[in-house]
Structures are given as structure tokens and as C-alpha cells.
Amino acid sequence: MRWLRFAVLILLAAVLQAGAVKAVAVTRFNICPDLLLILLAFFAVYGNTFDAIITSFAIGFAADLISPVMGPQTISFGLLGTLLAYLNRLIAIKKMPHQAAVIFTAGILAGALAYWLSVLRGQPHTSNPYTAALWTSAYSGLVGPFLFLPSAWWMGIKTHHFGKYGS
């Protein structure tokens, strides 16, 4: 794993997620894709299990930096990313529709878990958290597999879609 490139990618995604990504928001609820969720799925699918655990928690920490409360996303992303990495050892998630489904499911589960952890912390929560998680996950699932390609190129990870960019 190229950790310096990973750090740059995550910081870039966090900065974009905090602001610019709202430019592609849809509906009056400002639903936008979650870049960090997409990267969580990417590293869980294309990294080894050990690296996937570290990247999941690191991405969760980055998500917390741009969220109202610290902690919920670190835990939920860490847990979901680890589960996804182990699942990937059993069932190879290589096809784009499967990747989209994985992002969608992981988004909903991570969103629900983060919401309940925020409640446990006694923090105020967003209105309609499940609706927001559902639509954000759906949007992320739609665009996510396409963002896997530039991410793989940047990280120097060989995928079957992007075979010529080997590490």
C-alpha cells in the first residue's frame, strides 16, 4: 500500500466532500455522493484485509473531521470496511453492478450505525437520517464504481477494468 498517496487521496476527498461535492447535489434535500464511502468500498475491495482495516478507520476519521461529531463515523466505517474486506475474501466483488450494490448497502449500514452512535453520544441528529442515508448511498452507488478507476490509477492498484495501470 502506498500510504502517502493514500493520505493525499483521503485528504482531497474530505476537502471535496466538505464543500465542492455539493455542487452536484440533487433534490431539495441536497443529496450528494459520499466520496469517502466510495473510497471505503474501494480499499476494502482492492486492498488486503490488514490494509483494509487501517484504511477503513482512517477514512472514518476523515469523515468525522467534516462531521458535527467525532467518533461515530470512525467506528461505523471501520466496522463496515473490515466486514467488507472479509466478505471480499469469500466473494470477489469485481463487477461494477456488484460494487455499486456493495457501496449502497455499506452506505445504509454505516449511516444507520453512525446515527445510533450519535444518539448514544447524546448529540442532536439530522432530520430524516435514514432517508438521507438511503439517497446518499444510492447516489454513491451510482457514481462510485466509475471513481474506482481513477482511484486505482492514483494508488497504482491493478484492477481488471484498468489492467494497464499496474503497480
Next chain:
Amino acid sequence: MARKRIRVSRGWLFTWLTLAGFIFLFAPQGLTGKFQTSFARIFRWPLSIGRSISLSASAPQSLTDVVSRREYNQLQNYLANVTEELNQERRKREKLADLRDRFGWDGFDFRLADVITATVDGRGELIIDRGKDDALAVGQFVLGDNSVIGTVWSVDGKTARVKLFTDPKSQLAVNIAGLKTVMQGFGGNKAKLKMISVKHKIKIGEVVCAAKKPDFLDAPIIVGKVTACKRGDENPLLWDITVEPACNVEELSSVAVIILKPQK
């Protein structure tokens, strides 16, 4: 020379990182908030640019012969402030003919600050690019589009956190229809007034103004407007009034902080 590698099992790694997550979750917010503030401070330029991009992308195309919604809101809020000022002056003159007081901002100054990040849904909070170095202090009122949107909650050298009045932990003394009461944040860009008896007539659209606070606010400034008014579920003798901000906080790119001028 061979590099010595520390071997950690996946199970232990997961356990330690989960534990770290829970420490973050339950650590005092003042402590963990420093990570977020530092991130906002370090990446203030890309964050500001990103926010400008998203704001410009979401701004509707305005016609040449109509004013924009934002300008309209600014003028409406200005009008509400002046009207409230006028009403208050009239009441004063009626009651205290011999005690003249003058409305104004003589002893106050403003600091314009750019919004770095804004969280409006759920917890209402802004991070702005002014801090202690610009004479900001906890408790100072923050204006957006000529209306009070919240108060400074924490300050460091170059940034400050603003707690919006819609934040569930926020309480603000306000005036509504000549009554003084306390407004409680409710989250979701709303606040509630629950201590007003139903014998008082409150209309939808009624203006809510921040009450004067010595050393912090010396004039009535609009906070928001009543968007719903019904009898309380717990106590039907009290109104359950919903107030929404007088400006679209999510679209604010800059705010003004009211600062007391030092005495000469």
C-alpha cells in the same frame, strides 16, 4: 540492515482502532472539536473555494428586472430591524418621556468573516475564519444578511465556532410581540418558543428579535419569523411556536460578528 517490523494481528488491530473510535466518541467535545477546527484551519483555502463552487452551482439564475432571493431577504430583514427599532422607540417615548435613549451602534464594531464550513441540519454550527487575533470572544452575536444567526461559541487564534440559534443546545433571549422570552434551538434549522401563554396573540410570520444584552447587543435585531404556532402538547395553556431563521444560513458565504469597542 534489515528493518525490524512490528507484527500486529488483524484482530488486535481492529480492536485497538475500534477502541480509539470509542475514545473519540465519548471524549469531551471541546477536545475532539480541536481536530475539526484544526482541519478547517489548515485547509481553509480549499474548503472556502469548494464552498464557493457549491454555492455558485446552486445559485438560481436571476432575471435582470427582479432582485435575488438573498437580496430580497436582506432588505426584508433590514426593514424588520428598522420597524422593530421604530416600534421600540415609540413604546419608550410613550412610557419614558423623560428618559431618552438612542438606538445605534456607537459603541460597537463589526468583523466580517468568511464561512469555512456550515452544518445546518442537526447540530447548527459554522466555522468562520476570524478568531482571537481579530478580537472575537465567546458570546458575541453573529449576523448573517442583517439578522442574528447565532453566537460565538469557541474561539482560537484564527478561527471561531458559531453556534446557531437553531442548535438544540442553544438558548437565546428574544422579544416577540412585545414579550420577552427564551428561544430554545430545536435542530433541523428550527427553534422553539414554549413559554408564552396562549392569552397572547401570536401570528404566523411574526418577527422574533434578539433581546438586548449588555456588552454584546445594544439594539433589537431580527432573529427569525414564526412559521408555526399551536397549543403545546404538554401544556395546552402555552403556545408551541416554531421559529425559522430570517436568512438562509446554508447559503451564507460571510457573516458579521458584533464586537464591543474598547472604552477610550
